[in-house]
Structure formats: C-alpha cells, structure tokens
Amino acid sequence: MQNPNSVKQFPIYHLEPDETGNKYFRVYNFEGTLPHQSELLIPHRKDHFLIVLVRKAGTRQWIDLQPYILKNNTVYFSGPENIIVKEEFQQLWSTGLAFTSQFLSLQGGEFLLTLPFLQNVQNAHELLLTEPDIAFVEDLLMKINTEYQHPNEWQQRMLMAYLTLLLTYLSRLYTEQYKANDPAGDKILLKKFQSKIDDSFQHCHEVGDYASMLNISAGHLSELIKTQSGKPAIKHIHDRLILEARRLLFHSSKSSKEIAFDLGFADASYFNRFFKRETGITPAQYRNQIREMYH
Known part of the structure; x- marks a missing residue:
C-alpha cells in the first residue's frame, strides 16, 4: 500500500510574502552578508523557482546530491523538485529571483514552463557566464530590482516582461552549455x-x-x-x-x-x-x- 505522506519526505519551504503581501515573486539582494538560517542546513525543497546571480561567494551548497562551491559571476538555479542543503554561511554578494508557477499563470506566462531552463531535463544547476552575458544579466536584474522596489498598477506586467526576457536568454545559455545532451525541441x-x-x-x-x-x-x-x-x-x-x-x-x-x-x-x-x-x-x-x- 502506498504511504500517502511519502511525497513529503523533506520539509517544503514556501515563498514568504514580502512587505507588500506579494507571495508569488520576490527579489533578494545580499551584499556581503548572509543571514544564518539554521533551517537551511536541513535538506529541504522549495515550492518555487530560484535563480541567483552570484557575484562573489565562497559558500558551498548541495542540490540533488551534487555539491557546488559557488563561483563568482555565475548563475545558480533550482526548482520545486530539487533537494537543497546549504552548508556554510559566509559572505555573499548576489541577487536572487524567487517566483512560483502561480506567478507565471497569473501573468499569462505558463508557456515559460516549457523553456529548457525551467524544464531542466539535464538536472543542471549552474550556468557559467561570459563578460557579455554578465553585462546582459546584470542589466536585466537591475531593471527587475528597480521595478520591484516601486509597486504600481503596471508592476506585475513589467516584472513578467523582464522575467520572460531573462528566462529566454538563460534558456539559450542552457542549451549551449548542455547541448551535447539537450533533447530536440519536438520531444x-x-x-x-x-x-x-x-x-x-x-x-x-x-x-x-x-x-x-x-x-x-x-x-x-x-x-x-x-x-x-x-x-x-x-x-x-x-x-x-x-x-x-x-x-x-x-x-x-x-x-x-x-x-x-x-x-x-x-x-x-x-x-x-x-x-x-x-x-x-x-x-x-x-x-x-x-x-x-x-x-
């Protein structure tokens, strides 16, 4: 007989609402500090997608049994199915975007879930960036950050537009870096x-x-x-x-x-x-x- 609770093998951490009450999309900025959260040391899943541009760090984390020592100027990402453990709490300079599939649905962006980057069929969690990539991603994150800090009636649409561009760009990088095993688009x-x-x-x-x-x-x-x-x-x-x-x-x-x-x-x-x-x-x-x- 199937254990009905077996799907919840690990704690699931939800996306906490920000000060505006938004529980579907958040921006995180760390500039030299990383809050010590003991629950992150426990193997866990998140109920959302997380994309982080790490500018400088020495922190190590695990994603699905794979250890990653975070590299400078590199994108790291995970989805709701992945198991994450953070080991060390050192200084960190980074910008992170967290968003749920509900955010995409509410803004008419369900199609983004079919992008290679979010589907992640290769179970990869690290994207190396060239100098032009860094400039492009940094510029988009700056625009997203600015929009996120100024709530208005167009904010969610603007965030969706910027996120669409970012995910499309990262999907291109994903297929380039993992093209040896990338499945054809018609599969x-x-x-x-x-x-x-x-x-x-x-x-x-x-x-x-x-x-x-x-x-x-x-x-x-x-x-x-x-x-x-x-x-x-x-x-x-x-x-x-x-x-x-x-x-x-x-x-x-x-x-x-x-x-x-x-x-x-x-x-x-x-x-x-x-x-x-x-x-x-x-x-x-x-x-x-x-x-x-x-x-």
Whole structure:
C-alpha cells in the first residue's frame, strides 16, 4: 500500500510574502552578508523557482546530491523538485529571483514552463557566464530590482516582461552549455512522460501505468521513448526511483525497509536487489560510501 505522506519526505519551504503581501515573486539582494538560517542546513525543497546571480561567494551548497562551491559571476538555479542543503554561511554578494508557477499563470506566462531552463531535463544547476552575458544579466536584474522596489498598477506586467526576457536568454545559455545532451525541441512525449514519472513514481513502477495516463499502448510508448531518449522507458522509471532512494539514503535516517515502503516496494528485500542491480551496490553500502565521502 502506498504511504500517502511519502511525497513529503523533506520539509517544503514556501515563498514568504514580502512587505507588500506579494507571495508569488520576490527579489533578494545580499551584499556581503548572509543571514544564518539554521533551517537551511536541513535538506529541504522549495515550492518555487530560484535563480541567483552570484557575484562573489565562497559558500558551498548541495542540490540533488551534487555539491557546488559557488563561483563568482555565475548563475545558480533550482526548482520545486530539487533537494537543497546549504552548508556554510559566509559572505555573499548576489541577487536572487524567487517566483512560483502561480506567478507565471497569473501573468499569462505558463508557456515559460516549457523553456529548457525551467524544464531542466539535464538536472543542471549552474550556468557559467561570459563578460557579455554578465553585462546582459546584470542589466536585466537591475531593471527587475528597480521595478520591484516601486509597486504600481503596471508592476506585475513589467516584472513578467523582464522575467520572460531573462528566462529566454538563460534558456539559450542552457542549451549551449548542455547541448551535447539537450533533447530536440519536438520531444514533447518524452517531456510528458518524464513529468508523469515525477508525479507518480512512488506508486507506478510499470511502463503500462504511464501508457494509460498518456492514452497510448505500452509498446508504442516504449518504442517512442527509446527513439527520443536513447534508453528504454522502464529505465526512466527506474532512474527516478534510484534518484529518490539516493536522496533518502543520504539525507534521511530512514532504514532501507522504510525507504522501500515510501517508494512503493512491498518487499524490502526486492528493493535491495533492485537498488544493487541498478547501482552495483546495496543501499547500506551506498549510504556508508556517500556519507564517508562528504562528511
């Protein structure tokens, strides 16, 4: 039986309303100081997108098991599905934009969710900038910051216009930096399939389950996904299960049996065999290795 609470493995931090009451869009500016917030040391998810231009920093953070020592003049980004841990609290010079999918919807910008930068199918979280990129992004952030500081009847539309330009520009950089593995623009079925997996992987482990959701046959789905991605449909499902298992093994104290239950496995021993088949080591070995490596 599926645990109805298993989707909430980690705390979810909401976008706090600013002084105007806006709970869908915020601008953050740090100039040499970074407030110590102990809850950020806890593995967590956010319910919004976060884009940060780091001008200068020495802080290290983790996004989905990947450590990042923040580089100067670099963009870092995350979305609602990512697990984040901030390790060190040092000085930081940066500007951050936080916005929810509701903000995009309210301003007629749902189409932005299809941009490569927000879809982030490569699970990348760092964009390196050239000097021209820095100038362009800095100029846009300055315009956004100025607009954000002066509420008026046109503010939300102006913020949306600037954000659209920024996300479009960052999507171009994203496809350039990750073009070796970037999927073709017409792979709509693959994106829908991956989205369904993200929503249902804890209780749907078979290709047929997703084929039913997408109203096609399991065989046809398997054929198309293999053509579009280069790997079988079942491998996409297994990879998502393994990613979540690794997250839980690293960030939580749950036993393998508890993790197996959370991921929809009725038999813990089968989960152990599945994990070893996919990774080459047992869950216990993975937990020991990853914690020894990074602690």
